[in-house]
Amino acid sequence: MTMLDEDAFLALNALYLKKMATTGDLAEISGLPCNQVQAMVGSFVERGWLLDMGGDLVIQTDGMAQVQDYYRETYSSLSQREDMRKWYARFQQINTQFIKHVTDWQQTEGDSKVQDRVITTVERLVKLIGEIEQLVPRYTGYIRRFERSSSAVDQGNRDFVCTPTVDSLHNIWFEFHEDFLAVLDRPRDT
Amino acid sequence: MNMVTEAATPTRSSTKWVYPFDEADGLDTASLGGKGTGLVRMTSAGLPVPPGFIIPTGACARCAEDDLPDDLWADVQQAVQALARRANRTFGGGPRPLLVSVRSGAPVSMPGMMDTILNLGLNEAALLALAESTGDTAFVADTFLRFARMFSEIVLGADDDVLDAIEEMKTDLPSASAEKVLPPLAAAVSRTLTDAVGQPFPLDPWEQLRLAIRAVFRSWNSRRAVRYRDYYRIPHDLGTATVVQQMVFGNLGTPAGTGVAFTRDPRTGQATLYGEFLERGQGEDVVAGTHTPEPLTAIAARYPSIVAELGRVAGQLEDLYRDMLDIEYTVEDGTLYLLQVRVGKRSAEAAVRIAVDLVDEERIEPATAITRVTPDQVRQIRRPRFQPEALEAARRDERLLATGVGASPGQVSGVTVVDPARAEQQAAAGQPVILVRTTTSPQDLPGMLASVGIVTARGGSTSHAAVVARALDKPCIVGCGALTIDASHGVVRISGESYPEGSELSIDGASGQIFAGSLATTRGIDEIGDSVARLLDWADATGCEVFTRVSTVDMAAAAIKDGAHGIGVRLDEVLAAAGRLDVLAEVLGAIAAGHQGTDVHVVEAAVTAALTDILAALDYQPFVVRTADLSWERVSETLAELTPGDQPPPGTWLPLGMPALVRAQARGVRNAVRTSGHPGPITLMVGGIVDVAELSALKEICRQEVGEKIHVAAALRSLRGLAALPALAREADAIWLDHRALTASIYHYPDELLVSDGALDAYLEQELLTADPRKEVDDLLRRNVPTVDTVEWGQCCLGVNLVGWGFAESVVEFYRAAGYRRFAVDGDGVQAARLLIGQRAAEADAP
Secondary structure (H helix, E strand, C coil): CCCCCHHHHHHHHHHHHHCEECHHHHHHHHCCCHHHHHHHHHHHHHCCCEEEECCEEEECHHHHHHHHHHHHHHHHHHHCCHHHHHHHHHHHHHHHHHHHHHHHHHHCCCCHHHHHHHHHHHHHHHHHHHHHCCCCHHHHHHHHHHHHHHHHHHCCCCHHHHCCCCCCHHHHHHHHHHHHHHHHCCCCCC | CCCCCCCCCCCCCCCCCCEEHHHCCCCCHHHHHHHHHHHHHHHHCCCCCCCEEEECHHHHHHHHHCCCCHHHHHHHHHHHHHHHHHHCCEECCCCCEECEEEEEECCCCCCCCCCCEEEECCCHHHHHHHHHHHCCHHHHHHHHHHHHHHHHHHCCCCCHHHHHHHHHHCCCCCCCCHHHHHHHHHHHHHHHHHHHHCCCCCCCHHHHHHHHHHHHHHHCCCHHHHHHHHHHCCCCCCCCEEEEEECCCCCCCCCCEEEEEECCCCCCCCCCCEEEEEECCCHHHHHHCCCCCEEHHHHHHHCHHHHHHHHHHHHHHHHHHCCCEEEEEEEECCEEEEEEEEECCCCHHHHHHHHHHHHHCCCCCHHHHCCCCCHHHHHHHCCEEECHHHHHHHHHCCCEEEECEEEECCEEEEEEECCHHHHHHHHHCCCCEEEEECCCCHHHHHHHHHCCEEEECCCCCCCHHHHHHHHHCCCEEECCCCEEEECCCCEEEECCEEEECCCEEEEECCCCEEEECCCCEEEHHHHHHHHHHHHHHHHHCCCCEEEEECCCHHHHHHHHHCCCCEEEEEHHHHHHHCCCHHHHHHHHHHHHCCCCCCCCHHHHHHHHHHHHHHHHHCCCCCEEEECCCCCHHHHHHHHHHHCCCCCCCCCCCCCCCCHHHHHHHHHHHHHHHHHHCCCCCEEEEEECCCCHHHHHHHHHHHHHHCCCCEEEEEEECCHHHHHCHHHHHHHCCEEEEEHHHHHHHHHCCCCHHHCCHHHHHHHHHCCCCCCCCCCCCCHHHHHHCCCCCHHHHCCCEEEEECCCCCCCHHHHHHHHHCCCCEEEECHHHHHHHHHHHHHHHHHHHCC
């Protein structure tokens, strides 16, 4: 079985992390043109990697295996590196802060000071991702999404803090975390 | 917001760069910024605000680019010295050191601006002096580290690790004399900073102040702030002001402490001072929750004069701001100081009560009161919660099964389902579902969306389930350890007992309690219904009217209770609700099958029967009866069961294409009016009319079948109809614009599908459409909707029908601005719509 090419991985990985999404979501997240993603989705469906339930795409076991193979093949050299482990330790610190800020934000009904902290923490992560961008170049995609959603929040669109049905900061963060754990080949501790 | 652009722009020669709070009365918000204006206003009202000064926005342009101009800096130094003299303190020394806070304050608040730096002014001498005067070395160390952390982060741009390192210094402080603790601590901070950012931490207070002020002005040009201004087209030369203010301490002298108070109870809205006080604490302690403050009621016994003073100040503040306020305050050596005052957050019920009370107290006008409550708060008040008696009984009967962590408030009953997919199915079948899971993941989202409540066995208040439930505004309990889930058998076990899927449970998402069985509910509106009614009456006074569409007697009664100004029905819906749609279908089927002389009297009889009860429940309300929509798409589903494969009878798609059926319906209406004793007149409306000739024909039908006592109306569904509106209006008694159908016709989308949002949402996400036709009024429609001219159109009432489509604010605003004053909305939105439409009208009428 041949490994996915990078574009196919980007699209399928978006679904792997989201579990359920539309073709539009996948294009938005992967940054690939809509028609290209549409064509790929068609071939994924044919191969049984994903299921199309009237526009909502759901990843299947074979599709998940494809994504996991790609992670293993591409990042096996990274997963053992000491600097990556150290980086993850730093990530975990701000991860704790981020989750706390989001919770505070919800419990203070979107207090503007807390909202500022949420965005500052996102800016810190963006900076941190910058440090490993050379090792995982596709992570620029997360930076792009974080910046777009931060702007939306600043413009008063508060759904982009943590509403699960849009590309909110909380969603992006959650997906990035899952993605990085997959790169490190670590199971997520729940 | 005041956006006057004549800011005081100090020029190099004349120049006053600095304005103490008590000398800035003549300047406006454009100069002083929002924060500064508030402080100046409170100072001039004689309220106890710690003294300070403002560097106005006019200084921003120069200071953001370069260093601070020499003459500005000289003025700042002078102002600080004046502060010190006035407070009998010394900046950067003992015996009583002066500390200040530095904050930004733009005329328009925006993200990305520098936040507050507190406790600025600490050097070695000041540290030791402060330790001496407070007798508390640990407090002084803490004060310094707080300052160091904020300064390093905001001014020096230090990273997390540096900040964490500073934070950690708190934990390894030796318990020794001030001389042995504080100077080494300052040196350690400086070392850490030098290593990290290559710049020592400034221990000269003047240098601290200079850098902090410069950082405020520079933050005006931070990426986030610039991006924000670009987006909202806020001029980049507006600039920010800088506010420098004396710090006060809640641990100096006796009594001393700090707290937060609301001028009214934010939970209920009752007009009593509500808040707490932490004796011998600093502001951050209360916010951080590290110490437990006492309620003001307890403090009143110990320090009656403080609470009395706070009450007096609260009254003064309410006079000034004409709203309920949230006050951060500190008492230093027996003197009360206000640190921050802002409009207080409140529950939905409190919002209504406060708005109405403030009118009764003559603090605000009714037109202002209606802007103090959001349509969403009106919806919240309508949400059910457990009846207190039912809850008490459940506790007494030991139906409390377990308690988890309350993660998202709300009280609901429902049936347990342990599988998200089944949750969707059950919900689709009309069951209120409580989804019970060990934990949730993004995969469970569709099931969570379908459920009325969510319970998880594991996870805390920051878990995925908690965050998502709060975002979805659904009651949620997490981390309920007493609960195990046996997914393969669909069984939930709670403390040993088994509950198979489908068992009734009730959950309280605030307290985390789970009860067996379902509990009777009540709504906030049942308690403060009178206040809501008064508020909405004020909203109505702006001249707008809200109609709604019903199909049963119960719906009609609820609509009247919610204050609907008029009621509408559509006959196909009324027949469907009465279980008589088959009559219509049979008749159409017979006509389609070519049966000559089909008897349409059954339709007349069915309409009479279905309408009579509804009409009897009504009183004086205007009543609009819309004839059944006979278009094939709408009725073919029912017909298909009866006569598969039939072609539609010709003419069903034309408004008057089947006159016999229109006549039968008109007679049914006539009979119902007679039997019910409704005073009339009522209006008979037909949808899709485009020509005056159609309207004349309809009037003739009504005259023949009903007599004079009926009004005739048309609902417009196409651009053709809109074009005919002025002519139609001269003939009709009323005209309604079907906004959704009009939009659908422009796009040539099927009207009904426009609301099944899934498909269109996906389409919008792919950016195949630039605007969401549901949220914005299409350009083509904007150009074709005539502005209402009451003179020309005489007696004809014009309305906009938004039923089946929620009400987007921009849509309401468009029609309102075009002169339309009558809107029809879905039943559950009547009250929220009355408020929203009243608010928009009040805003437009404001001078």
